[in-house]
Amino acid sequence: DGGITQSPKYLFRKEGQNVTLSCEQNLNHDAMYWYRQDPGQGLRLIYYSQIVNDFQKGDIAEGYSVSREKKESFPLTVTSAQKNPTAFYLCASNQNYGYTFGSGTRLTVV
Amino acid sequence: GNSVTQMEGPVTLSEEAFLTINCTYTATGYPSLFWYVQYPGEGLQLLLKATKADDKGSNKGFEATYRKETTSFHLEKGSVQVSDSAVYFCALGVRDYTGANSKLTFGKGITLSVRP
Secondary structure (H helix, E strand, O other): OOOEEEEOOEEEEOOOOOEEEEEEEOOOOOEEEEEEEEOOOEEEEEEEEEEOOEEEEOOOOOOEEEOOOEOOEOOEEEOOOOOOOOEEEEEEEEOOOOOEEOOOEEEEEO | OOEEEEOOOOEEEEOOOOEEEOEEEEOOOOOEEEEEEEOOOOOEEEEEEEOOOOOEEEEOOEEEEOEOOOOEOOEEEOOOOHHHOEEEEEEEEOOOOOOOOOOEEEOOOEEEEEEO
16 A cells, blocks of 8 residues: 555654654655644644755744655654654655655654 | 644543634745544644645544635534544645745644543
């Protein structure tokens, strides 16, 4: 079955550490996205990529970085510069408005 | 810019009650409109969509009509079930000038709880 796989499901990070969230898709979609979800704030766009080797900042890119070396993969790194990283992170892919979401990674800073 | 406004929540209903969740939008260009549903601990699933004015999206007993004159896309269901308890997001997408896929803009979401 085609879909998006996010890993890990739960992630704990110590303050000052960088951490990378994985997102892999086998849908052959060109576009991929990272959203952050906080209670009462809906989904906010962090980064997106419409094609391999290209990506754009979203609304809240500060403290995050991404890469898109392969069509299937769009990892997100949460750096130590992100002041409040505890949140639920969702990855999505899209082809002509056929958006598919992963099941998310819950990141907690301890 | 693009924005989506959803009614404040949470909403609690008894089983078999009628559901309306309001959604209004502002957008440049000609947006497509979506409703997504999120069950606890999961990602978002597309519930229904409409790509042009007066289109009606429908799925699993839910309906929403794209009203350009009122810039709205309200979600309705005639008889809710306990299994409909979830968070519901309204979203819009507008293709960019190249015609390429657009990033979605989401409302804040609303939590629906249905009591037996």
